[in-house]
Amino acid sequence: MKSAKKILMIYLVLLLMAVFTFTGCSGDSPPPVAENQTKASKPDEEEEEEEDEKKENASEKNEAGTEAYEHWQNNKGIGPVKKIELGETIDQTMADAGAKIYKEKCTSCHKPDKRFIGPSPKGVFERRTPEWVMNMILNPEKMVKEDPIAKQLLMDYNLSPMANQNLTEDEARKVLEYFRTL
Amino acid sequence: MLNPLTMKNKFFNLLLVLPLLSLLTSCGEYAATKSGPQALSGATDAASKVYVAPGSYDEFYLFTSGGFSGQVGVYGLPSGRLFRVIPTLAVDAEKGYGFSEETKPLLMTSHGFIPWDDAHHPKISQTNGTADGRWLFINGNNTPRIARIDLTNFETVETIEVPLSGGNHSSPFLTQGTEYVIAGTRFSVPIPQSDASTKDFAAKFKGTLSFIKVDPKTGEMKIHFQVLMPGYDYDLSHSGKGPSHGWTFFTSYNTEQQGSLKEIEASQNDKDYVAAINWQKAAELVDAGQGEDMAVTYYHNLMDESTQSAKSEIIKTVKVLDPSKHKGFVYFIPTPKSPHGMDVDPSGEYIVAGGKLSADMAVHSFSKMLKAIESNAVEKEINGIPVLKYDEVLGGVVKQAGLGPLHTEFDDNGYAYTSFFISSEIVKWKVGTWEIVDRVPTYYSIGHLCVPGGDTRKPWGKYVIALNKITKDRYLPTGPELTQSAQLYDITGEKMKLLLDFPTIGEPHYAQAIPASVIMDKSRKVYKLEENKHPHMIKSEDETKVVREGNTVHVYMSTIRSHFAPDNIEGIRVGDVVYFHVTNLEQDWDVPHGFSVLGAQNSELLIMPGVTRTLKWEPRFVGNFPFYCTDFCSALHQEMQGYVRVSPAGANTPVKYWTGSENAL
Numbered sequence: 001m002k003s004a005k006k007i008l009m010i011y012l013v014l015l016l017m018a019v020f021t022f023t024g025c026s027g028d029s030p031p032p033v034a035e036n037q038t039k040a041s042k043p044d045e046e047e048e049e050e051e052d053e054k055k056e057n058a059s060e061k062n063e064a065g066t067e068a069y070e071h072w073q074n075n076k077g078i079g080p081v082k083k084i085e086l087g088e089t090i091d092q093t094m095a096d097a098g099a100k101i102y103k104e105k106c107t108s109c110h111k112p113d114k115r116f117i118g119p120s121p122k123g124v125f126e127r128r129t130p131e132w133v134m135n136m137i138l139n140p141e142k143m144v145k146e147d148p149i150a151k152q153l154l155m156d157y158n159l160s161p162m163a164n165q166n167l168t169e170d171e172a173r174k175v176l177e178y179f180r181t182l
Numbered sequence: 183m184l185n186p187l188t189m190k191n192k193f194f195n196l197l198l199v200l201p202l203l204s205l206l207t208s209c210g211e212y213a214a215t216k217s218g219p220q221a222l223s224g225a226t227d228a229a230s231k232v233y234v235a236p237g238s239y240d241e242f243y244l245f246t247s248g249g250f251s252g253q254v255g256v257y258g259l260p261s262g263r264l265f266r267v268i269p270t271l272a273v274d275a276e277k278g279y280g281f282s283e284e285t286k287p288l289l290m291t292s293h294g295f296i297p298w299d300d301a302h303h304p305k306i307s308q309t310n311g312t313a314d315g316r317w318l319f320i321n322g323n324n325t326p327r328i329a330r331i332d333l334t335n336f337e338t339v340e341t342i343e344v345p346l347s348g349g350n351h352s353s354p355f356l357t358q359g360t361e362y363v364i365a366g367t368r369f370s371v372p373i374p375q376s377d378a379s380t381k382d383f384a385a386k387f388k389g390t391l392s393f394i395k396v397d398p399k400t401g402e403m404k405i406h407f408q409v410l411m412p413g414y415d416y417d418l419s420h421s422g423k424g425p426s427h428g429w430t431f432f433t434s435y436n437t438e439q440q441g442s443l444k445e446i447e448a449s450q451n452d453k454d455y456v457a458a459i460n461w462q463k464a465a466e467l468v469d470a471g472q473g474e475d476m477a478v479t480y481y482h483n484l485m486d487e488s489t490q491s492a493k494s495e496i497i498k499t500v501k502v503l504d505p506s507k508h509k510g511f512v513y514f515i516p517t518p519k520s521p522h523g524m525d526v527d528p529s530g531e532y533i534v535a536g537g538k539l540s541a542d543m544a545v546h547s548f549s550k551m552l553k554a555i556e557s558n559a560v561e562k563e564i565n566g567i568p569v570l571k572y573d574e575v576l577g578g579v580v581k582q583a584g585l586g587p588l589h590t591e592f593d594d595n596g597y598a599y600t601s602f603f604i605s606s607e608i609v610k611w612k613v614g615t616w617e618i619v620d621r622v623p624t625y626y627s628i629g630h631l632c633v634p635g636g637d638t639r640k641p642w643g644k645y646v647i648a649l650n651k652i653t654k655d656r657y658l659p660t661g662p663e664l665t666q667s668a669q670l671y672d673i674t675g676e677k678m679k680l681l682l683d684f685p686t687i688g689e690p691h692y693a694q695a696i697p698a699s700v701i702m703d704k705s706r707k708v709y710k711l712e713e714n715k716h717p718h719m720i721k722s723e724d725e726t727k728v729v730r731e732g733n734t735v736h737v738y739m740s741t742i743r744s745h746f747a748p749d750n751i752e753g754i755r756v757g758d759v760v761y762f763h764v765t766n767l768e769q770d771w772d773v774p775h776g777f778s779v780l781g782a783q784n785s786e787l788l789i790m791p792g793v794t795r796t797l798k799w800e801p802r803f804v805g806n807f808p809f810y811c812t813d814f815c816s817a818l819h820q821e822m823q824g825y826v827r828v829s830p831a832g833a834n835t836p837v838k839y840w841t842g843s844e845n846a847l
Contacts, residue, residue, distance in 0.1 A: 104711060104721045108742040108767050116842075117745065159817040163743055164770040166708065 063127060068152035072127055078147050079135030080169060086130055090180050098171075098178030105165040106175070112182055117160050119153070122182045130176055137172040140164050228681045231672060234261040239702070242634055242695045244647065245304045245318055246668065248272075249689025252299045254320060254331065259634075259645060259695060260670060262684030270329045270338045271299035271322040275785035279338070282787055283761065283796035284716075285485075287492040291325050291343045292479045300324045302351060303630075303692045306333075307401070311358035311423045311639030315700040317401045319354040319363050326350035328363060328394065330401055335706045339485040342403045345478035345500055346373050346390045352419040352524070356396070358427050358639065362461060363403065365392035366432050370413035370439075374476065380441030387413035387439070390502070391432060393461050402484065407468045407501040409459060409512060412565050413439050415448070416457065418523055418589075423639050424530030426548040428462035431533050433521040449539060453572065454521055455514040456535055456546060463511040464503055473503045488715040490793055506566030513555060514564060516572040517544050523589035523630075527598065527613050528639050532577050536587040536600065543587050543600065545616070547577030578616045583609045588629060591636030593643025593673060599636070601628040601648070608648060608671065610678060622678045624669055627651040633673070634695035642697060646671045646678065649690040656683055666690055707771035709792030716794035718763035723747040728839045735760045737839075741775040741789065742767045743816040745841065746809070749824030753837030756801055756830055762787075762809075765794040776812025779826060786812045801828040 063069035076082065102112075102121075109117035124133060128149070136143050136150060140162035143150035154161070167175070234240050240258025248255055252272025256265045273280030273289065280289050280297055289295055299322030306313040318331040326344035331337065344350050344365045352366030366389070372378045373388040380387070389411040395404045414434040422429040437454045440447035467473065478500050485492045505512040515533075523536030533546040551570065553559075559574040586604030593599070597619070600609050606627055610620040630649045634642040648669040657665050665685040672679040711721065720726055720738045726747045729736045735758050740747045746764075754760060764777045768791040778786040779799050787795040801807065811822035829835040 103724065105767075105769065108723050108740065108745075108747065161743060161816055163768060163773070166769040 066152060066156075068148045069127065072132070072149060073129065075147070075149055076129050076131035077133075077135030077139075077150070078142050079139030081131045081134040081138065081172075084130040084134060084173075084176070086176075086180070091177055094174050094177040095181050096178075098174035098176065099181075101167065101171050102175050102178055105167065109160070109163070118157055118162065121179045124179050124182075133176055133179065134169070134172050136162060137165075137167055137175065138169060228679070232260040232262065232670065232682045234258065234263070240698060242642075242645075243698055243701055244632070244693055244695045245306070246649070246686055246693040247301045247304050247320060247689075247691040248687050249302070249666070249691045250300050251688030252301050252322070253688060254301065254304055254318065255687045255690070256336065257684070257686075258698075259647070260681065262668070262670060262682050264687070266336060267687055268331055268336050268338065270320055270331065271301050271327065271341070273297045273785075276788065278785050278787045278795060278797070281785035281797075283798060284491040284794075287494040288329075288338055288341050288483045288485065290481045290483055290494045291327065292345075292481060292496075293325060296325045298324075299327065301329075301688075301691070303354065304694050305354050305356050305363070306694045306696055307360040307396075308356065308358055308638055309360070311427075313635050313638055313640075313694070313696045313700070314360075315696050315704070317360075318694070319356060321350050321353035321365065323349055323351050323368070326365065326367070328354045328365060328403065330403060332401070333701055334704050337485075339487075340401070340403060341481075341483045342394065342405070343480040343482070344392055344394075344405070345480040346408060346476065346502070347371070347392065352391075352416045352432050354394075355419045355421055355430070355524075357421040357430070357461070358423045360396050360398070362393045362395055362406070362421075362430075364419050364421065364430055365394060366390070366416035366419055368415050368417060370415065370436075373410065374478075383413060383441040384439040387441070389414055389416050389434075391416060391419075391430075391457070391459060393430075393464070403482070405480075405497075405500055407464060407473060407503055409464060410502050410504045411457065411512075412437075412567075414455070415444075417521070420524050420526045420533075420637060421461075422526055422530055422548065423528070426526065426530040426533075428460060429548075430459045430461055431524050431526065432457040432459070433517070433524040433535055435520040435522075449520055452519055453516040454519065455569070456517045456521070456524065456533065457567075458513045458515060458551065460511040464508075467503060467508055467511065468501055472508055473501045475499045476502045488713065490709070490714060490716045490719075490795075504566075509566065512567050513551070514567055514569040515546055515551065515575050516561075516569065517546070518542065523587070523601075525590040525592075525637060528592050528594070528641060529613075530639070532613060534590045534598070534600075536589055538586050538588060538603070540587075541582055543580040543583055544572075544576060545578045545580065546575050550577060551575045578614070580609075580611050580616045580618065583611065583618055584621070589631055591631055591633040591646065592641050593633055593636065594641045595643060597643075597673075599631060599633060599646050599673070599678075601631045603627055603629065603651070608646060608678060610673075620677050622671060622680060624648040624650055625656050625667075625683070626654055630692040632693040632695055634697070642695075644672070644674055645681075645695070646673050647693055647695065649693055651689065657685065668693070707791075708769050709790060711765075711767065711769060711792045714765070714792055714794060716763075716765070718761075718796065719765045719794040720763075722767070723841065726839070726841070728753070728837050730837055733758050735837075737762045739764045739777075740767050741765070741777070741811065741822075743773070744811070744818035744822040746777075746811070746822065746824050747841040748839035749841050750827075751825070751839045752827040752829075753835045754801060754826055754828050755833055755835070756804060756828060758801060760799045760801065760826075762797045762799060763794055764789055764797070766791050768792070773815060774813050775815055775822075777809060778812055779809035780807040788813060801826070804828055804830050 144154045242259035244257040246255040254268040269279035304320045307317040326347040330340040332339045347367040348371035349368035351368035354363040356363045370387040370389045372386045378386040390408040392408045395406040415436040417433045419432040435454045436448035482495045517535040518537035518540035520539045521535040522538045525534045554570045554574040559571045560568040584602035584605040588601045590600045628648045632647040653667045668690045670682040727738045766789040789795045807826045
């Protein structure tokens with residue numbers, strides 16, 4: 001066994017050298033890879049997703065017992081928004097502006113009062129932090145890949161991707177204010 | 183377990199050898215497969231020069247004419263990778279171009295809807311003689327017209343028909359500030375058109391050279407004036423630059439004015455002419471009220487960005503300047519036999535005519551031309567056009583360079599590159615000394631060639647691209663018709679060096695290349711929904727509706743991943759004309775949706791984010807007809823579908839439409 005260990009050591013050293021040589025070869029570093037790979041990956045067309053049994057009424061009630069949803073209070077999501085201060089009272093002007101944006105950019109998938117393609121925003125602050133909601137709007141591609149809640153939501157909603165509607169941070173904040181009125 | 187300790191000795195040894203082997207392999211070596219009879223030597227070195235790693239970007243965009251496909255191909259250089267086909271002067275079912283109601287007007291002409299043309303010369307717009315990457319113009323040769331492509335969205339946004347023209351070939355070679363794009367007739371025709379016999383060719387057939395003004399802000403084209411010329415074939419053109427700005431030069435052949443068997447009859451004169459037009463002077467004459475208004479009919483078609491729909495305008499008159507009546511703005515320069523290419527060097531001094539049936543290439547001097555005009559060095563007049571003395575204008579001769587010189591482009595080091603069709607080669611020569619310094623073979627029968635910016639004041643002299651007519655044995659055979667092809671050569675050294683063959687769509691007739699950095703950052707990603715003023719757009723699913731007006735039904739529909747709204751429609755009857763107005767509510771890059779319906783007699787729609795497109799559908803049978811998203815959009819793309827119920831003609835089925843039912847959710 002001792003000699004085998006020696007050989008293993010030699011092997012590892014050679015492997016390291018090989019890796020080093022390869023990386024040394026790259027020369028001019030290429031321009032960056034396009035980052036906005038936003039189109040959903042295209043699975044085999046024949047692949048069929050199992051019907052979600054919880055389809056009937058997946059409000060926050062159904063989130064109970066799913067581990068990913070439990071620690072929502074500490075989860076601010078992944079994205080540009082680090083901290084949001086909600087005012088004590090609702091800013092109605094902002095909420096009205098948010099309602100208009102929501103109607104035009106979001107209602108194809110999110111109805112205000114019931115589950116549709118995606119969840120309803122009604123009562124969202126009882127299960128998500130404001131920062132998480134903002135980041136989900138502004139950075140959905142990364143959220144559904146890396147955030148535990150967003151990943152679970154994608155599974156619970158038949159792999160329907162959250163579309164990036166390219167709202168500005170200001171627009172998303174207005175939509176957030178609108179959500180407070182629901 | 184992949185622990186080498188637990189593996190058998192033989193395999194273990196192999197594992198040891200693998201890293202050793204990889205150490206021995208030196209940097210930058212690529213496997214080169216030997217292929218046809220002309221496989222490239224030194225392929226390893228060439229491969230490293232054209233290799234663009236996955237996920238990395240090319241250094242240049244290359245826009246090639248799609249030739250008789252009527253389209254424009256967009257490639258990357260040095261990789262030769264095809265990125266996009268821009269539908270331009272021919273319909274494209276893939277993109278719904280010429281099939282959607284919004285794009286149909288772009289192909290309207292005085293001859294009706296013309297779904298095809300022969301596209302020849304792409305030209306990138308210029309500012310101060312440098313390619314600026316705002317627009318790409320391209321000519322249609324068969325039914326004379328010019329198209330303009332917006333290089334922020336890579337879409338054709340305007341077409342204009344050229345009246346009084348037969349074969350718009352010497353086009354759209356624009357002026358150095360894109361003041362004008364140029365059109366010129368390759369086939370002279372009776373002007374005005376009549377049922378004259380070609381036996382009266384010399385008396386009745388004429389050519390026109392057109393100067394089309396370009397709005398500096400919008401790019402919109404408008405014919406300013408046409409110059410009436412003798413009935414020659416006006417083959418190619420280039421405008422002056424720097425000192426020669428204000429002039430445009432055209433080659434002409436068939437100065438014999440023959441109407442038949444031109445390969446013999448039009449190849450008799452030892453010299454034909456370069457037509458030099460002082461367009462600044464001509465424009466002054468027109469602006470001073472000179473010239474004749476001729477009755478014509480031609481179409482001008484423009485895409486309105488806010489309504490996202492093209493509209494046609496029919497124009498009934500054009501201003502024509504006749505050089506026999508207005509002097510001092512047109513001259514002929516004799517040039518050796520049946521010239522084809524017409525190119526002006528970056529300094530603007532030298533005018534190169536590719537005399538395709540001549541052994542030597544004549545290079546005319548702009549400054550000498552001005553002196554000849556001033557000193558009246560004229561040998562004769564044709565229809566009031568002075569013919570300048572050849573020797574008085576000659577700047578130099580490139581002697582015995584090859585067989586069949588066609589086109590010349592330039593680098594930024596004072597060298598010129600001329601294509602030779604018959605001897606299938608590119609010849610490099612020095613501007614001013616006229617000495618030949620290098621030549622390389624092309625595979626095969628090169629027509630045009632392209633140096634990035636090589637016909638402007640500022641070439642980026644890194645590559646020359648050969649645009650070949652024949653590929654013969656260069657690729658795997660595909661039946662009688664073989665792929666079209668271009669070739670990339672490195673011109674940074676003293677010797678030109680072949681790097682790459684790459685297939686192209688259609689015949690890559692001519693091409694223009696530009697550094698990617700000029701264009702890529704301006705590329706549009708989505709159309710903002712709030713800027714969409716299409717008359718049938720909807721802003722949200724609340725606005726979806728189905729409206730019957732007699733036998734016409736308008737469906738206001740939306741798409742978003744992964745459903746249509748509405749996705750069920752009833753109350754359509756056999757004999758109806760149904761318009762699906764589909765708005766893509768997505769606002770993210772690279773998320774178009776497609777739409778088509780069973781039995782559609784046109785094509786799919788391909789709808790960019792924020793855009794509305796309309797498909798016309800005429801159901802012929804009773805039944806339920808599925809429609810679906812044709813561009814794979816998401817994991818639930820297969821679910822993105824719906825039905826139209828078609829009832830018998832005269833049925834009373836009420837119009838109803840919905841998306842999902844309360845119970846289903």
